[in-house]
Amino acid sequence: MTETESPTGSTLTIGVVKETKPGERRVALVPKLIERLTRRGLKVVVEPGAGAGAQLADDVFTEAGATTGDAWSADIVLTVVPPSIADIERLKPGTVLIGFLAPLTNTDEVAAMKKAGITAFAVESIPRISRAQGMDALSSQANVAGYRAVLLAAQRLPKFFPMLTTAAGTVPPAKALVLGVGVAGLQALATAKRLGAQATGYDVRPEVAEQVRSVGAQWLDLGIEAAGEGGYARELTEEERARQQQRLTEAIGGFDVVITTALVPGRKAPTLVTAEAVRGMKAGSVIVDMAGETGGNCELTDPGKDIVAHDVTICSPLNLPAEMPVHASELYARNLTELLELIVDTDGKLAIDFSDEVVAGACVAGRDEEVN
Amino acid sequence: MTETESPTGSTLTIGVVKETKPGERRVALVPKLIERLTRRGLKVVVEPGAGAGAQLADDVFTEAGATTGDAWSADIVLTVVPPSIADIERLKPGTVLIGFLAPLTNTDEVAAMKKAGITAFAVESIPRISRAQGMDALSSQANVAGYRAVLLAAQRLPKFFPMLTTAAGTVPPAKALVLGVGVAGLQALATAKRLGAQATGYDVRPEVAEQVRSVGAQWLDLGIEAAGEGGYARELTEEERARQQQRLTEAIGGFDVVITTALVPGRKAPTLVTAEAVRGMKAGSVIVDMAGETGGNCELTDPGKDIVAHDVTICSPLNLPAEMPVHASELYARNLTELLELIVDTDGKLAIDFSDEVVAGACVAGRDEEVN
Incomplete structure (x- = not known):
């Protein structure tokens, strides 16, 4: 356990920076959570304009008890997206940095944090255990x-999602398939179902079938299983993958919408929708590939773009949460606040306890220095 | 009753034209309805590419029994949007034209139809009686x-529509207000509700309150009533309108989404959302103004555009059905097929009976010539 006051011995400051990545509209802290921090004696400094993308003007932050100013020189700096090396160089030694840090892929940035004497907590690395759910x-x-992803699919589909009964006849509901049933996939299934589609889920982990059914969706059984660790699927063998692809390819032709969410942390996303599968789909069908950032689950995906191939629209949005910045920021800010409450004691002092598996798991830089 | 064969005495031809208005992706007839027409001995001629926008290739039409060719010279020509005067001049004298013809506003075009010897049926003019519901x-x-409209609003809103319960806390459902509860308004309410929003409807006709409640939405009672003829509201008096606007302006500030659908046929749309009301909305709120084509229900609407005013996004889409061309075309084609079956007898001969109130009501050109 290490108890540290800020360098001047005064109140610890929490910095809320303006995100520097183009298109990023989220902000790491929202006004309604500031009181939870100031109550502990912490001071919140918001970079001017930090909340603009999330419809949060500076004065909404200051009315909630923050000040505006240089957030990058705070004792604890909160970010949304992984900071660039230039961003990291703006931090003073000893800073605690918390945010999405992409530790598995942004190895240069993590090295820069270590070199700069930063203690960094990556939200991606928080162990997915019950106690840490609020920080997830x-x-x-x-x-x-x-x-x-479902809103995007519904917007691109030239058909209704719900069944419609009119005086002139009935149109059937759209058929939506979600590949990969983690949190995103399950929310996609629930939303597609809610909007009236006939929703079907598929995952290589058979244990999620029950979750799929719990949101009113159907389970697509292809007969291939690959349960893995930490809630992610293990990688399939080559033979399994070939069988999976063949059966999926056959099944996909029956759907109007396919949403893919299959990610393997730190690796290229697996291909689930082949070019052949796309060719087998009806004209006007829509694929939303949520794995575009790591290459995509569809063979024809052009990351970041909407394309039309074989009369099928293939969308590859790279930052869907940023498109809904008010609630995305609010939920994220709650996650960070819970993590902050774990590393700052009730007197507002840093109390980083590396014997806590959550703290230890999340830390991607600065631990060695603490231990030495 | 007038029985007419086509000029050559042979089979009547139904022409399905390629729409000429930019952005129009619908088509007036779809392959699955062709058999209902050919069964009567009618011949269907599709202009090449007519179905392209609705994902219907020419060969899908020909496989269903149509031929491709000059649809504009058919005996009965089906269109989606009101034809231009140039389009009308492509029709031969005696042609029966069926489609949206905007007879109340496109008076020059209707005059051109009369001059050209066209018998024209405007789907907008079909009496809204039970027997004609299938043609509506x-x-x-x-x-x-x-x-x-709801998909658009959900896409623009920086918040969830549904309530979301997460380990880190709960976000409340979005509050959506629909102004004007005709068919569009009711479907907007049902869709907003389905997607998880708290939906509220308002209309000057108090009798629609029950319909609003039937889709699970709430009724906003402002205490002003203006039931009118034909399912539309009558125009309000100036004093009523002032009171309505004041009360609406106060109410609107409590909603995240406002969808307006108030139309008065052949007239400018009434202003329901004033600039003051927009100013009273929370930052990030969304207005979808479905009355943009006749000036809009929101004072700040820029028809055809998405603008941001007072941190509120105001969308004014002008042709929402064209954004969902597969089902929009299918439903429309069923409407036209029902109308066709009313004016063509089972032997495939024209049998236009002006003593039928539906036929008489729909006819906007060509009746006088028939009577003489």
């Missing part, structure tokens, strides 16, 4: 992404 | 538009 930013943002 | 294209397309 991957889940909160995946919830947003899954919901938005 | 205004309703079928309004259903599409109401659904799409």
Whole structure:
């Protein structure tokens, strides 16, 4: 256990920076959570304009008890997206940095944090255990992404999602398939179902079938299982993958909408929708590939773009949570606040306890220095 | 009753034209309805590419029994949007034209039809009686538009529509207000509700309150009533309108989403959402103004555009049904097929009976010539 006051011995400051990545509209803290921090004697400094993308003007933050100013020089800096090396160089030694830090892929950035003497907590690395659920930013943002993926699919589909009964006849509900049933996939299934589609889920982990059914969706059984650790699927063998692809390819032709969410942390996303599968779909069908950032689950995906191939629209949005910044920020801010409450004691002093598996698991830089 | 064969005495031809208005992706007839027409001995001629926008390739039409060719020279020509004067001049004398013809506003075009010897049936003018419900294209397309308006609002809103319960806390459902509860408004309410919003409807006709409640939405009672003829509201008096606006302005500030659908046929749309009301809305709120084509229900609407005013996004889509062309076309084609079956007898001969109130009501050109 290490108890540290801020360098000047005064109140610890929490910095809320303005995100520097283009298109990022989220902000790491929202006004309604500031009181939970100031109550502990913490001071919140918000970079001017930090909340603009999430419809939060500076004065809404200051009315809630924050000040505006240089958030990058705070004792604890909160970010949404992984900071660039230039961003990291703006931090003073000893800073505690908390945010999405992409530790598995952004290895140069993590090295820069270590070199700069930063103690960094990556929300991606928080162990997915019951006690840490409230800090699970991957889940909160995946919830947003899954919901938005369905809105995008519904918007692109030239058909109704719900069944419609009119005086001139009936149109059947759209058929939506969600591949990969984690938090995003489950929210996508629930949203598609809610909007009136006939929703079907598929995952290589058979244990999620019950969750799929719990939101009123059907389970697509392809007869291939690959349960893995930490809630992610293990990688399939080559033979399994070939069988999976063949059966999926056959099944996909029956759906109007396919939403793919299959991610393997730190690796290229698996291909689930082949070019052949796309060719087998009806004209006007829609694929939303949520794995575009790591190459995509569809063979024809062009990351970040909407394309039309074989009369099928293939969308690859790269940052769906940023499209719904008010609630995405609010949920994320709650996650960070819970984590903050774990590393700051009730007197507002840093109390980083590396014997706590959540704290230890989340820390991607600065632990060695603490231990030495 | 007039029985007419086509000029050559042979089979009557039904022409399905390629729409000429930019952005119009619908088509007036779909392959699955062709058999209902050919069974009567009618011949269907589809202009090449007519179905492309609705994902219907020419060969899908020909496989269903149509031929491709010059649809504009057919005996009966089906269109979606009101034809231009140039389009009308492509029709031969004696042609029967069926489609949206905007007879109340496109008076020059209707004059051109009369001059050209066209018998024209406007789907907008079909009496809204039980027997003609299957032909009610205004309703079928309004259903599409109401659904799409909610998708648009959900897409623009930086918040969830549904309530979300997460480990880190709960976000409340969005509050959506629909102004004007005709077919579009009711479908908007049903869709908003389905997607998880708290939906509220308002209309100057108090008798629709029950319909609003039937889709699970709440009724907003402002204490002003204006039931009118034909399912539309009568125009309010100036004093009533002032009171309505004041009370609405106060109410609107409590909603995240406002969808307006108030139309008065052949007239400018009434202003329901004033600039003051927009100013009173929370930052990030969304207005979808479905009355943009006749000036809009919101004072700040810029028809055809998405604008942001006072941190509120105001969308004014002008042709929502065209954004969902597969089902919009299918429903529309069913409406036209029912109308066709009313004016063509089972032997495939024209049998236009002006003593039928539906036929008489729908006819906007060509009746005088028939009577003489």
